[in-house]
Amino acid sequence: MYCCRVYYSGLEEAVYRNISACKQLSHTLRTAYGPNGMNKMVINHLEKVFVTSDAATIIRELEVEHPAAQLLVQASEIQDQEVGDGTNFVIIFAGALLEASEDLLRMVAPVKKDLEKMALHVPKVPGLAQMLKEGARYYSGLEEAVYRNISACKQLSHTLRTAYGPNGMNKMVINHLEKVFVTSDAATIIRELEVEHPAAQLLVQASEIQDQEVGDGTNFVIIFAGALLEASEDLLRMGLTPSEIVDGYELALAKALEILPSLTCYEIKDVRDVKEVSNGIRTSISSKQYGNEDFLTDLIAGACTSIIPGKATSFNVDHVRVTKILGCGINSSKVIQGMVFKRGVEGDINKKLKAKIAVYTCAVDIMQTETKGTVLIKTAAELLDFSKGEESGLEGQIKAIADSGADVVVAGGKFGDMALHYLNKYGVMAVRLNSKWDLRRLSKTIGATALPRLTPPTKEELGYADSVAVDEVGDTSVVVFENEALESRIATVLIRGSSDNYMDDVERAIDDGINTFKGITRDGRFVPGGGACEVELARQVASYGDGLPGMDQYAVKRFATALEVFPKALAENTGLKANEILSKLYAAHEEGKKNFGFDIEGDSKSPMKDMLEAGVLDLYLTKMWGLKYATAAACTVLNVDQIIMAKRAGGPRAPAGHNSDDE
């Protein structure tokens, strides 16, 4: 009869069991109540991560399955619909009522027999994990959740620490499409790694925001957040609570940001001055391409300053393009004014000055009809007439384009032989661009409208370039579109190199340089690099911590210690004893030599020098945002006290096992 059903009845089996499930739920949510409530990290079945203390979100994503606990959840959902707030209140209070009723029942039991029939599975051992859908995982408390998250983040930051600075080692990352990356660029490494651990993902996100905001210092964010979390592990062991640590870190961050402007040692006033700009961007390049930095810096500074428009703040990073051509060596790289495309021309004409340009997204050929038609041809004369008719039709089209004033035709599709013949006849240059993206970019810069059919362009639809010409780089021919007008100026850095991987890495260094230039146009201030600014910050934040009363001082001082990770990482990656060098740096800073940092070429005898004199300068904005994002990420991780992971929804996935972050 009820062979597959489970049946529970009576006080012991039904009532107490339900009460206990509800109690569990309300206890879980109780820790999230109020401003100091801890966050929960809930990962739903679609693997979306929620880090929140909002009860409505937590219970929605938890997918509570226990029928009694669901009643509480429903009550709270109604509260959410009715007033939109106080959802946590409902669950906590209902749980508390039930808890009280347990005592009452014990006082008078057993009086009444209750009966409850359920077709649902009611778990035997009450506990939050059993209350959820099958397959959900649940970690709670310091040991299981907080330490576990910290350790995942530590792992990530230790991996990236060895890639920091000019002597940082490269990582070889092979992504899921089997593309190989050989780089020490943190942004690339973490993007291609596809980190899965939810806490480590928070660090990755912080670093991605840094990448969007300033485009450099992505490694800084991960390393510093990792160092903060590592320090907080000790603080937790000392007996501080996560929220005390978070408060302390926030205090320390505020102090650090207050000190940072006073460490400025160099400022760029004129963003059009190539020499000044070079001084500013050299460091961001030397940390990726050590040894080539002078050459690359000159290229980038030249390219950036040459295109800077009237108002300095409107520098657009897209206006400095990078094109890579295999062959020669890095020292044959150069800057070309204008847009460069890696292809030859189609027809016979190689150069046009003051060119009007028509852009088509279609092929330039005899028009194909959309539907197939049949033409009945009876005589040879009819056949000749037919093809002549098509030819003269095409000639007419091309003549109309030439008559509209166009000197150059750029098309996204192929040029037919007959069409090329007529283009040559009317003296029109023909360029084919395969990528839609290139076509769109070109149209934008030359001010043309891309036409979908071979119709003659109007005046407004024609673009303009001062010169369109074929050039040769090595044995690759390129087409260059050049414009003198400042607003539409584009510079292309042409990278030469012996392998694609190498050129990719040079491109990333150049990107860092271009982004630094963009940063300069917003704020030209610089702080000393090579760990000098971090040591000075650490020193001043620590002494600020000494003066604080109460528990805060421990976390503030640990924040200072965490900053030491940067000079240490630079020294370790060079193969020197980090602690020895750190103490020498501290000694120098005590004497007031604020700009002393780690000398990448130094040895254990003289491991430091004045960074301002050496020209190792870090952009102020990079440091400021880096500190902010890293601290925010670390605090978010610390505020989580429970991790609840739903079972993954079905569907194919990459085989497990490559993510050693967890389990």
Ligand SMILES: Nc1ncnc2c1ncn2[C@@H]1O[C@H](COP(=O)(O)OP(=O)(O)OP(=O)(O)O)[C@@H](O)[C@H]1O
């Ligand atoms: N020649 C040098 N001597 C000493 N330190 C240097 C030198 N060049 C760069 N550095 C230091 O290296 C650090 C930057 O390293 P790196 O560029 O690897 O990290 P990041 O900027 O945080 O991350 P990413 O560039 O990957 O986004 C800076 O602190 C900088 O001062």
Ligand SMILES: [Mg+2]
């Ligand atoms: Mg960098």
